Amino acid sequence: xxxxxxxxxxxxxxxxxxxxxxxxxxxxxxxxxxxxxxxxxxxxxxxxxxxxxxxxxxxxxxxxxxxxxxxxxxxxxxxxxxxxxxxxxxxxxxxxxxxxxxxxxx
Amino acid sequence: xxxxxxxxxxxxxxxxxxxxxxxxxxxxxxxxxxxxxxxxxxxxxxxxxxxxxxxxxxxxxxxxxxxxxxxxxxxxxxxxxxxxxxxxxxxxxxxxxxxxxxxxxx
DNA sequence: TAACTACTTGGCTATTTTGCCAAATAACCA
DNA sequence: TGGTTATTTGGCAAAATAGCCAAGTAGTTA
Numbered sequence: 001x002x003x004x005x006x007x008x009x010x011x012x013x014x015x016x017x018x019x020x021x022x023x024x025x026x027x028x029x030x031x032x033x034x035x036x037x038x039x040x041x042x043x044x045x046x047x048x049x050x051x052x053x054x055x056x057x058x059x060x061x062x063x064x065x066x067x068x069x070x071x072x073x074x075x076x077x078x079x080x081x082x083x084x085x086x087x088x089x090x091x092x093x094x095x096x097x098x099x100x101x102x103x104x105x106x
Numbered sequence: 107x108x109x110x111x112x113x114x115x116x117x118x119x120x121x122x123x124x125x126x127x128x129x130x131x132x133x134x135x136x137x138x139x140x141x142x143x144x145x146x147x148x149x150x151x152x153x154x155x156x157x158x159x160x161x162x163x164x165x166x167x168x169x170x171x172x173x174x175x176x177x178x179x180x181x182x183x184x185x186x187x188x189x190x191x192x193x194x195x196x197x198x199x200x201x202x203x204x205x206x207x208x209x210x211x212x
Numbered sequence: 213t214a215a216c217t218a219c220t221t222g223g224c225t226a227t228t229t230t231g232c233c234a235a236a237t238a239a240c241c242a
Numbered sequence: 243t244g245g246t247t248a249t250t251t252g253g254c255a256a257a258a259t260a261g262c263c264a265a266g267t268a269g270t271t272a
Contacts, residue, residue: 001132001152009128009135015196020126021260022115026107029115038219046107051261053220063203072218072269080202082195089188090121096186097169127230144249157231159250178239178248 018062019086023047024055027076028083031065035077124168125192129153130161133182134189137171141183 001009019025023045030036030044038056042049056076059065066079107115125131129151136142136150144162148155162182165171172185 001129001150005132006128009132011200012131012193012196013126013128015199016122016131017126020119020123022112022119023107025118025122026111026115039217042219044107048262049219050221050263054261057220063199063206069219069269072216074219080195080199082198085191086195087118089186089192090118092188093121093169093186094117100169145247148249154232155249156233156251160231163250175239175249178246180249 015062015064018058018064019083021055023052024059027052027055027059028064028078029087031076031078032084035075037070037073037075039073041076121168121170124164124170125189127161129158130165133158133161133165134170134184135193137182137184138190141181143176143179143181145179147182 019028026045027041030041036044038049038053041056042052045052045055056065056067060067060076063079064083065076067074067076069075125134132151133147136147142150144155144159147162148158151158151161162171162173166173166182169185170189171182173180173182175181
């Protein structure tokens with residue numbers, strides 16, 4: 001793997017790693033439906049607000065979501081719409097895994 | 107996040123986490139072009155063979171790739187073709203990030 | 213200005229992930 | 243059988259990640 005390729009893969013990994021957590025995947029899924037404040041997301045995720053805030057920072061730094069201050073609230077929304085195709089691929093892997101388990105039971 | 111949703115997100119996270127590493131993204135990228143043995147991938151990645159073997163095990167356990175023994179060699183290949191769309195989304199995030207940096211320089 | 217709501221950040225511990233070496237396993241060949 | 247190649251596994255230390263609490267910041271409202 002040459003230097004150029006290595007840097008390209010590291011750039012990709014930064015994006016993928018930002019999504020590699022159940023709470024962050026949930027957040028992305030919810031933000032795909034519309035923008036939400038940290039308070040609402042905290043309630044939905046069910047963790048400490050500081051934890052959710054850090055998850056949001058990770059997604060924002062990766063460029064997956066963006067924030068905007070509205071009064072005392074900070075609203076977050078998806079920055080790149082294609083994340084949904086991303087999920088459809090992940091789902092198809094899950095489906096393939098389940099199908100394989102079904103085959104093994106036969 | 108209810109129990110059912112939490113399990114769904116954990117299932118997604120297992121797949122995404124399996125890809126969340128530069129070497130593993132490189133491996134997936136190369137396997138998209140055709141099947142390869144561990145020895146060839148080790149040479150291409152440029153790490154210890156034991157390290158590459160562990161990366162391959164992580165991808166295989168997630169259901170992203172599959173292996174097949176051919177003589178003394180173990181050939182690996184992609185199990186789910188959609189991983190390429192996956193990348194195209196990652197690339198569009200990278201592109202959006204770069205564009206933003208360009209805007210900030212203006 | 214003080215109190216309040218909404219967030220973010222610092223700090224700390226627990227857990228997970230990485231990557232190397234060494235050792236074990238497996239198929240093939242002399 | 244013994245040696246060789248290809249690969250996996252165990253073990254370990256270093257690095258990265260996660261999540262909570264406490265403390266700090268920033269608008270808002272009384």
